[in-house]
Amino acid sequence: MSKRVKVGIDFGATRIKMAFVGEKGGLSYRREISTPIDAKRSVLIDTIASSVREIIEESGFNKRDIIGIGIGVPGPVDSKRGVIRYLPNIKGWKGVALRSILQTKLGIKVALDNDVNAMTLGEYRFGSGKGARNLVCLTLGTGVGGGIIINGEIYRGSTMCAGEVGHIPINEKGPKCNCRGIACIERYIGNRYIIEQARMVFRKGITLEDLTDLARSGNKDAKRIWEDVGEKLGVALTGVVNLLNPDRIVIGGGVSNAGELILRPLRRGIKIRAMKDQALHVKIVRGKLGDNAGIVGASLLVG
Ligand SMILES: [Zn+2]
Incomplete structure (x- = not known):
């Protein structure tokens, strides 16, 4: 298996989708769950983190095989600092430093941006x-x-x-x-x-x-x-x-x-x-x- 693998997460207001993405844009171990939109923020973050852990386990990859995790969120983001400005459709996310929170929880490098910017990059490179x-x-x-x-x-x-x-x-x-x-x-x-x-x-x-x-x-x-x-x-x-x-x-x-x-x-x-x-x-x-x-x-x- 390739050692150059990344995790992509599309965090939407209705669904959270994630998968391993290979160098040529191919997906494996794709997983999709409903966004527990009414749950507390900490519960939602834990849901994302445990889903990532699960696909890592399922895949048999070692953490060392994973270059990093990218996550696109439905709202404006300070991508340099890895901080969510706010999420218009999910309450309670103003100023959340999601990048460092997930990095600490998972021990893997995380990058954060707005979901539409992420989608734009996807279509630009592979679509x-x-x-x-x-x-x-x-x-x-x-x-x-x-x-x-x-x-x-x-x-x-x-x-x-x-x-x-x-x-x-x-x-x-x-x-x-x-x-x-x-x-x-x-x-x-x-x-x-x-x-x-x-x-x-x-x-x-x-x-x-x-x-x-x-x-x-x-x-x-x-x-x-x-x-x-x-x-x-x-x-x-x-x-x-x-x-x-x-x-x-x-x-x-x-x-x-x-x-x-x-x-x-x-x-x-x-x-x-x-x-x-x-x-x-x-x-x-x-x-x-x-x-x-x-x-x-x-x-x-x-x-
Ligand atoms: Zn308008």
Whole structure:
């Protein structure tokens, strides 16, 4: 067995996923558990630590075989100090030095970053971003997250808050967003807003999967809803394309399962609106690593 192995952990608000990640991005001993979101913080940290111990035991690896553990968390992080700023969807995590806590518990080097940055690194190295130098990665789900790679490195911004594509406003006036902004793109295409829209159109509760199936079987109303998502995202991303001139934009996350239903109007919108050179150069593609992007990417946080 390879001695160059890392552990990647994708710590989400609903699921915690982890695995060993090999040099070429392959996973082994993958494990997924529900996040005990109502448990005390110490219990949650112990759950993560004991799951890591279990996969190490299962694998037969020696601690010495493991280069390190990378963990991506759902919120802003001071990655240099290894401290979580706060987690918007899990209470009680403000200022937690998770890197050193896990390092002490496990006796293995730990690296910590935001989950979207981790996912961005994963797609960049082993997924749809392979070969790009400048890349923007989006995750479409409850929220709209974004990560930026410039010249092969994550761009973090002055206070480590860069990449918030979801909070680009697409209108002067509009609905208020949690971030305190107005008419942020997330406020239109976050999954619960799409579901709300669908409920109004179909006058009944409908899941995103149903909406995708309906659109694929030719239902005009369902198609129109996805088209609207793509068009709105196209407005926001036109600004991104003009500003950053990326090689590629990689779209992942649950909402992106609608695939071409969103991507077609999105590409069209950018082609029409963005400046010519930028628009001609950029490729807009779906993420390749799917559900594992966060695990693979987290392992890449380890130097
Ligand atoms: Zn916002």
